[in-house]
Amino acid sequence: MAKQKTIFSCQQCGFQSPKWLGRCPDCQQWNTLVEEQQLAETKHSRQLTAPGKPQKLTEIDSREEDRLSCGMSELDRTLGGGVVPGSLILVGGDPGIGKSTLLLQAVDRLASAGTALYVTAEESTRQVKLRGERLGVNAEQLFLLAETSLEQIKLRIKELKPDFLVIDSIQTIFTSNLESAPGSVSQVRECAGQLMIQAKGEGLPTFIVGHVTKDGSIAGPRVLEHMVDTVLYFEGDPGHPYRILRAVKNRFGSTNEIGVFEMQEQGLREVRNPSELFLAERPEQSAGSAVVSSLEGSRPILVELQALVSSSSFGTPQRTAIGLDHKRVGLLVAILEKKVELSLAGQDIFLNVAGGVRLDEPAVDLAAIAALASSHLNRVINAQTVIFGEVGLTGEVRAVSQPELRVKEAARLGFNRCVLPQGNLKNLDVPDAMQLIGVRHASEALEAIFT
Ligand code: TYD
Ligand code: MG
Numbered sequence: 001m002a003k004q005k006t007i008f009s010c011q012q013c014g015f016q017s018p019k020w021l022g023r024c025p026d027c028q029q030w031n032t033l034v035e036e037q038q039l040a041e042t043k044h045s046r047q048l049t050a051p052g053k054p055q056k057l058t059e060i061d062s063r064e065e066d067r068l069s070c071g072m073s074e075l076d077r078t079l080g081g082g083v084v085p086g087s088l089i090l091v092g093g094d095p096g097i098g099k100s101t102l103l104l105q106a107v108d109r110l111a112s113a114g115t116a117l118y119v120t121a122e123e124s125t126r127q128v129k130l131r132g133e134r135l136g137v138n139a140e141q142l143f144l145l146a147e148t149s150l151e152q153i154k155l156r157i158k159e160l161k162p163d164f165l166v167i168d169s170i171q172t173i174f175t176s177n178l179e180s181a182p183g184s185v186s187q188v189r190e191c192a193g194q195l196m197i198q199a200k201g202e203g204l205p206t207f208i209v210g211h212v213t214k215d216g217s218i219a220g221p222r223v224l225e226h227m228v229d230t231v232l233y234f235e236g237d238p239g240h241p242y243r244i245l246r247a248v249k250n251r252f253g254s255t256n257e258i259g260v261f262e263m264q265e266q267g268l269r270e271v272r273n274p275s276e277l278f279l280a281e282r283p284e285q286s287a288g289s290a291v292v293s294s295l296e297g298s299r300p301i302l303v304e305l306q307a308l309v310s311s312s313s314f315g316t317p318q319r320t321a322i323g324l325d326h327k328r329v330g331l332l333v334a335i336l337e338k339k340v341e342l343s344l345a346g347q348d349i350f351l352n353v354a355g356g357v358r359l360d361e362p363a364v365d366l367a368a369i370a371a372l373a374s375s376h377l378n379r380v381i382n383a384q385t386v387i388f389g390e391v392g393l394t395g396e397v398r399a400v401s402q403p404e405l406r407v408k409e410a411a412r413l414g415f416n417r418c419v420l421p422q423g424n425l426k427n428l429d430v431p432d433a434m435q436l437i438g439v440r441h442a443s444e445a446l447e448a449i450f451t
Contacts, residue, residue, distance in 0.1 A: 071109025080253015
């Protein structure tokens with residue numbers, strides 16, 4: 001009898017080693033290696049499709065694949081325009097953020113175009129049904145299956161031949177090929193691998209739900225993220241009703257696209273006009289608030305930045321940034337000190353993006369600087385002023401991408417003054433009512449803003 005081989009795999013990142021190690025050399029986490037049985041490689045043939053033949057580039061059909069709409073435009077947008085047949089889509093997020101709700105609503109709409117199977121490996125069918133009633137889910141062709149064994153699930157799929165499949169969640173299903181517990185890296189990887197073979201082989205679009213571990217990564221993240229076609233993260237602050245669906249990987253569309261939802265009593269509602277929503281509760285006439293026109297994927301969104309600068313009662317002042325990269329904020333504070341000559345030493349600094357949004361692009365810099373200066377100087381920024389621009393280390397303001405889109409969105413929402421990089425002014429075609437103020441340096445921007 002062949003000897004059973006075991007291998008140690010890191011439960012954080014999927015790193016594998018033939019011997020046990022106290023610290024994973026890949027992700028540097030301590031005590032994450034667990035002994036698991038290795039699959040005999042020969043057991044599985046990993047042929048996805050019929051053997052390929054070399055084809056002439058000029059003869060390859062380049063038409064867009066037929067995409068299926070999920071009936072939720074925000075979800076379609078994040079997917080790059082709908083579901084591609086045979087694609088494997090991973091939906092990650094913190095527990096309780098609304099992944100099951102989102103997929104149940106999506107699959108309800110998809111079920112009008114074909115048979116859909118929702119495999120619920122965490123909740124009973126009754127629980128899902130009860131939730132479905134609240135959400136108004138009642139598609140005729142929607143099937144529920146409470147099952148955790150991958151072999152059983154595949155058997156049912158053979159019988160039912162669904163057109164769409166949802167697995168909720170990948171961490172609770174297991175294959176009997178492996179002895180390790182459900183949720184372990186090797187189980188997650190093997191199950192996802194088998195689901196991928198099935199998705200590609202049968203052209204079955206498959207959504208997989210994956211929970212995120214404490215530090216923000218999906219269990220067995222790298223292996224999973226590399227396998228699937230699309231990775232969507234569902235994020236949001238549990239204290240806020242807004243949820244943002246972000247594509248972090250997409251083989252069939254652009255990443256950086258976001259979909260905005262609002263969690264209500266009757267489930268998730270799509271937010272078509274995120275700017276209006278994020279600005280709805282903006283305090284006017286108060287210092288420390290600045291509005292930035294930020295680009296998320298192809299869509300400009302106006303968001304309020306709030307800063308609070310107050311003298312610290314401790315030796316080491318606090319620096320807190322919510323929704324922005326705190327290193328970037330530290331850098332902006334240093335620029336304010338050195339290049340704009342605002343004395344912020346000994347001040348506690350808090351910077352927050354209102355509405356629980358996260359902003360990652362450098363175009364936010366200038367607005368962050370304006371909000372900080374506004375709070376520190378206790379001077380109000382005009383409520384009809386919108387600000388964007390990247391700020392370099394010498395305090396220079398650099399041009400950003402797509403200025404026209406940003407300005408037009410601001411104009412649409414009634415803003416009439418825009419402070420932007422001088423380099424962005426060229427050939428800008430914007431409504432006449434919008435006053436454009438091009439600036440070259442952060443101090444020039446602050447002068448323009450506070451006059
Ligand atoms: P759920 O979809 O179960 O989260 P996940 O699958 O990501 O773990 O969502 C659970 C949360 O959503 C729960 O805290 C209650 C809230 N919720 C609503 O506010 N309204 C609703 O209609 C539903 C179904 C859930
Ligand atoms: Mg769930």
